[in-house]
Amino acid sequence: MAETSRTERSVATRADDHSWKGRIDTAVSRLRNPAYTGANRCFPCTGVNLGLTAVAALAVGTISPPAGALVGVGGLLAVWLRGYVVPGTPELTKRYLPDRVLAWFDKAPDGDALGGIDPEAYLRAAGAITDGPDGDIVVTPATRAALIDGVAALDSDDRLARALADTLSLDPADVTVRPEGVGYAARVGGQPGGRWESRLALATDLAVHDLFADRVGGWLALPADTRASLLGAFRLSLDSCPGCDGHVTLGSDTAESCCRAYDVLVASCESCGSRLFEVDAALAGGDVAA
Structure with missing residues (x-):
């Protein structure tokens, strides 16, 4: 009897803990501003607000240390949940921070994700690309045929999510994909898990990943x-769209974050308009443009 009572209390405690966790998660979701957090977080704005929070906390802390600590904690929570503390931060950041500073925030990590691998040489050795009649790089016929079939099979967001979960060895129930801004984003357990230029770019990465896993030794x-960098290099090599077989062209465009505008190099399909690859022109230098 006593053992049964202890078991019942344990179950009740776990249920209560789960209930409180659910309430906290709900409260956080209501307070969070997805337009300026997660995959949409603006790092220049975040940096400015963290600096302002630190200054305010130190100023108040000289008068009352406990109050200064509260200001600091409150500011950090606001930046985490809302993106920034000071109203109008994007306009203030755009107006007062030099573009070279804003561009620094947008730069990719200095580390070489390719680990010294030459992407063109790797894709050639994998049989994925070759030289076309005019000397340009083209996708091999066998790879193109397999890619078209692979993309066609990923014809719903649910299938994209399941394929992505399988690629990352995650529980499919934890992975979702959906349109976000002008691109497509994945979430894992509600947290940002990746972003692609379009739905077709995501489907292409997943289809090519499976193809390489079957045909290229050492890929996994x-x-x-x-692998992500090599998949991006493959998308840049596409001369025809794997979704509609339209012609893929390389051009330029202007992209905007919440506080700066910058030039990007873009590979997109002339027929369906799907964007297959995008890179900051300042980071790419002349390599992609060539």
Whole structure:
């Protein structure tokens, strides 16, 4: 009897803990501003607000240390949940921070995700690309045929999510994909898990990943960020759209974050308009443009 009572209390405690966790998660979701957090977080704005929070906390802390600590904690929570503390931060950041500073925030990590691998040489050795009649790089016929079939099979967001979960060895129930801004984003357990230029770009990455896993020795042994970089290089090599067979062209465009505008190099399909690859022109230098 006593054992049954203890079991019942344990079950009740776990249920109560779960209930409180659910309430906290709900409260956090209501307070969070997805337009400026997660995958949409603006790092220049975040940096400015963290600096302002630190200054305010130190100023108040000289008068009352406890009050200064509260200001600091409150500011950090606001930046985490809302993106920034000071209203109008994007306009203030755009107006008062030099573009070279804003561009620094947008730069990719200095580390070489390819680990010294030459992407063109790797894709050639994998049989994925070759030289076309005019000397340009083109996708091999066998790869193109397999890619078209693979993309066609990923014809719903649910299938994209399941394929992505399988690629990352995650529980499919934890992975979702959906349109976000002008691109497509994945979430894992509600947290940002990746972003692609379009739905077709995501489907292409997943289809090529499966193709390489079957045909290229050592593919799965590569680090995840190396594989991602090679998949991006493959998308840049596409001369025809894997979704509609339209012609893919390389051009330029202007992209905007919440506080700066910058030039990007873009590979997109002339027929369906799907964007297959995008990179900051300042980071790419002349390599992609060539």
